[in-house]
Amino acid sequence: MKNRVLVLLVSLFTIGALAQSGGELHFCLRSEPKTFNPLLAADDASETVRYLTGGVLVRVNRLTQDLEPGLATAWKVSDGGRTITFQVREGLHFSDGTPFTTDDVAYTIQQLMDPAMHSPTGDSFRSAEGKVETKVLPKNRISITFPAPIAGLDRLFDQVAIMSSKSPQKEMAVLGPYYVWENKAGAYLELKRNPNYWEKDSSGRPLPYIESVKLDIQQNRDIEMLRLQRGEIHFINSLDAEYFDKVASQDPSMAHDAGASLDSEEVWFNQVPNSPLPAYKKAWFTSTNFRRAISEAVNREDMARIAFRGHARPAIGPVSPANKFWFNAKLQPHPFDQKAALQLLTQDGFHLTDGALRDHEGHPVEFSIITNAGNKYRERMATMIQQDLAGVGVKVNVVTLDFPSLIERITSSFNYEACLLGLVNDELDPNAQMNIWLSSSDTHQWNPSQKTPATAWEAEIDKLMRAQAATLDPKKRKEAYDRVQEIAWQQEPFIYLVNKNALSAVSSSLHNAHPVVLRPQVYWNIDQLSLTSEVAGNR
């Protein structure tokens, strides 16, 4: 893996000498962006525009997963994680020519943390009540002080596109490689190369190489595929397994499987004490042996091979192996072992009678799994679980619900037994999962909003998550989060099923594209992408 990264880095450095400037890059958005304000971006399309146009102080390299300088040449976290000081580049200008200064950083932070703004990006910085202080320092430096320590503070700035405090164009004046040139609502969005973009390649040529980017709004995946085959678009950033196989069968060189992504699919049992479930079912679901037995009776290999056509990996725990630093490499996937599962169930008084599993009071073991209607992968997984669990005498009813009904059941009425859903993960840092693991959180899905932790292991997770968030020492944080992963592996409040692979399709006319598992998979190095001379010339 290290060698692969090295080769890719070398190719990134040498591409400058070979890259063809000009041309227009085409790809599709599934919907039109809801906002051009980078601080309000929450949907995929708006985030795409933010990534292509926004200049950030520091950038997470999607290939190495390391933090790299952006508009800031250096930065330092101090005061126990409360304060960050940036050394900002001098002499830069926004796309409209407005000079960039530390005042713009202060303005952006003020906007970001303004409660009236309701910025989803700002939510990550809200560690405690209180005011955020920005101090413009001499020599192009600025310090930002938060009311409480924030672990992984510097990495959060990867999402903060700096806005101009003085430009009459407001958020349309940008510091990123492109700026919005034309927006034809519902049809397309055209971005032009930012003439004031600060970055240059190794040979001193200004970046980005590609002159413009046209983003067509296209919801229909079949049409998107057709357009890729016709050469009308240059890549599809994210594909599902079926479309990926279709691309691979037609032109293997276009299909890129970057391996397991950060996204996971999981099942959990309802452990809410006041849920309207019978007491004996609550007893099953709160039993560690029961959850582990169910986990071991499920064939994850088959799931990855059949439901995802081999483009997924059996999941191990809350952190995907794609998350290089935070993944606990000591953990192994739960084996598929129905005998061991039955032994675990026997320890809890369950017994098999005429092929049906019964608890110690004689209740037949039967439960329903709800999932959202219309997601064929989840429906397939649920149906496979149904057959697998029949092997240990458990009867499963698969119930597909429209999404609002499902959300109502898992967040409000708690009238469900088990739920199969996925977790989309954009952040590498464990702080992003704080809301899932803290027992007091309302998204602690199996038993939310607990006043005090219901179990000893949840109390330990609370303690560890708070401990890792309170220290800046990466080693200590890793130790704490490794332990969280171990507890999650042992207790299985979430039965992790698979990690889907990051699949994409890239035309051979696009140079220097090295799809990765982190979003945006294909165009993470947008400023270094180039088109072949024929395509660049034709466009």
Add this chain to the structure above:
Amino acid sequence: MKWARATAIAFLLLVSAACLLANFIAPASYAHQFRELPNAAPSRQHWLGTDDLGRDRFSRVLYGTRVSLLLAPAAALLSSLLAALIGGVAGFAGGWLERCVMAGTDLFLSLPWLFLLITVRSLLPLNASPLVSVLITFALLGCLGWAGAARVICADTRVLAQSDFVLLARASGSSGFRLLWRHLMPNLKPILFAQFWISVPVFILTEANLGILGLGVAEPMPSWGSLLRELESFSTTPNPSWQLVPLVLFILVVSSFHLVLTKEELPV
């Protein structure tokens, strides 16, 4: 067109017989996943190949047809009976009762069916077995599908209630339920039959729509809706042509119902 009607009836009988005998004809259980053979092409073992989970498609078509073909007429019967009761009473009574009932019917007709079905479906108990879920789905269709037919029957009853033979019946002492049951209902039979035959394909289509949305019959039980859902991945499946079999069968069956219905001999 006699031959067309005869062919349609023969075809419907053949399909009905095949699905009724599914337990004997089907080579495998409709639920069993042959996990080494997902999306397999037709073979001796699997005459129509397998679906994306490796389930025998021929068996699923047989059982799915049985579900749709048996329960759609049952739901149509339920809705026709409700329509006869509500429309018949309203048309016979006339006056303010008819106006109230028809206003209620209009209100019912204006409801967005599909959303209503989705809402009611989501309120059902989660631990319903697939068999119960299929019965509930079609019962819902039957309970919600009477309004259009009730308007037609009401209008027809009103006309009949003012006819000479009803006047004679009244003169000879018939009144109330006896008049409705003995004199009006036999004359409403043709319209009731027509409404029944129209409803059968409509309910099959509605269940298919629900199935396509993933809200029809619960897994692993097949229905035409869930079988037609396979076509979502038609362009990306290795052996797609065999996915068309349920669609072809569906078109043939619905067309056959219409051929049976439009024949002059039918009591329309």
